[in-house]
Amino acid sequence: IAVLTSHFTTTMSSEKDAALAAAAAPPSADSPTIFDKIINKEIPAKVVYEDDKVLAFRDIAPQAPTHILLIPKIKDGLTGLSKAEERHCEILGRLLYTAKLVAKQEGLEDGYRVVINDGPNGCQSVYHVHVHLLGGRQMNWPPG
Numbered sequence: 703i704a705v706l707t708s709h710f711t712t713t714m715s716s717e718k719d720a721a722l723a724a725a726a727a728p729p730s731a732d733s734p735t736i737f738d739k740i741i742n743k744e745i746p747a748k749v750v751y752e753d754d755k756v757l758a759f760r761d762i763a764p765q766a767p768t769h770i771l772l773i774p775k776i777k778d779g780l781t782g783l784s785k786a787e788e789r790h791c792e793i794l795g796r797l798l799y800t801a802k803l804v805a806k807q808e809g810l811e812d813g814y815r816v817v818i819n820d821g822p823n824g825c826q827s828v829y830h831v832h833v834h835l836l837g838g839r840q841m842n843w844p845p846g
């Protein structure tokens with residue numbers, strides 16, 4: 703985790719970096735991640751929204767003028783979307799609904815994008831499910 707943290711705080715400049723970080727992360731690990739430290743306030747984050755179930759904070763390596771991560775405060779085995787089970791439906795819905803609330807709070811009237819990366823091919827690097835909220839610029843399609 704320390705290596706990953708220093709990697710992100712120094713350079714996260716290219717798509718290759720993101721792919722490398724994703725490849726380095728353990729896809730099936732249910733161990734604590736950097737996000738647990740953010741939830742527990744052991745590591746500072748720019749929190750933009752918080753309730754009893756969801757925490758939203760600015761991404762340390764923003765890919766758009768607005769780039770926010772929304773995470774469940776309790777992971778409950780949900781390392782990534784591909785690990786979702788029926789019991790996770792409520793929190794998954796809440797993450798998306800909260801993304802809408804935060805987008806409004808951030809003034810993203812012209813639209814935005816929500817992304818969930820899953821596994822190495824999806825470029826997932828942190829194994830605690832999270833929704834990316836990206837906005838403030840024109841997005842492209844297809845994504846890279």
Ligand code: TR5
Pocket residue numbers: 706707708710711714736745746747760761762763764771818819825826827828829
């Ligand atoms: O690649 P995926 O989809 O797993 O997304 C993980 C995201 O976490 C990336 O966009 C990273 O930039 C972001 N990230 C990683 C760290 C971090 C963070 N966002 C805020 N604060 C962070 N800290 C303190 N440390 C990180 N390692």
